[in-house]
Amino acid sequence: MLDALEVITTVSVGVMVGVEFSVAFVINRILDALPEDSGQLGRAHGGRMLGAVMPVWYITSVALVAVWAIARWDHHGTGLVVTAGALLILSVIMSILLLVPINNRSKKWTPENRPADWKEQSNRWDRFHYVRVAVIIAAFALLVTALA
Structure with missing residues (x-):
């Protein structure tokens, strides 16, 4: 049972890393290359969609890691x-303080109402997202190492 918890936690965090990495290095680059206002509209839509899903995913990942740490407190790798x-x-604190305020504004933008900046x-x-991606990649690497 605990082995399944470890695998589910690691896979969940790993897929989250993949989504966030893709946003940073694939999706946003594609959107930025679109003509005229398409990219900004795509980012606004992505902000609405992922803004609804990712908080649950982040909090669930933290909860799963906490359960793993408590359940295996006396085992090798718990420090990891x-x-x-x-x-x-x-990463959750960074999201709340740095990324969510920008996302909450930008998800409402249209070509007609977006600010000059x-x-x-x-x-x-x-830039904040790149740092967050690095942080969650490090967390994922530690989980994989603890599993091994």
Whole structure:
């Protein structure tokens, strides 16, 4: 049972990393290359869609890691799991303080109502997101190492 918890947790965090990596290095690059206002509209739609799903995924991942750490407290690798959990908590804090405020504004933008500095705000979101992706990749690597 605990082995299944470890695998489910690692896969869940790994898929989350894949989604966030894809947003950072694939989806946003595709959207930025679209003509005229298409990219901004795509980012707004993505912000609405992923803004609804990702908070649940992040919190569930933190909860799963916490259960793993508690259930295997006396086992080898628990320090790695606790550190991974701390990194995931950091990613949630980063999201709430840095990324969500920008996302909450940008998901409502249209070509008619977006602010003059919308590109700068999108670029700021991208920079914060790159850091968040690095943090969750590190958490995932620690979970994989703890599994091994």
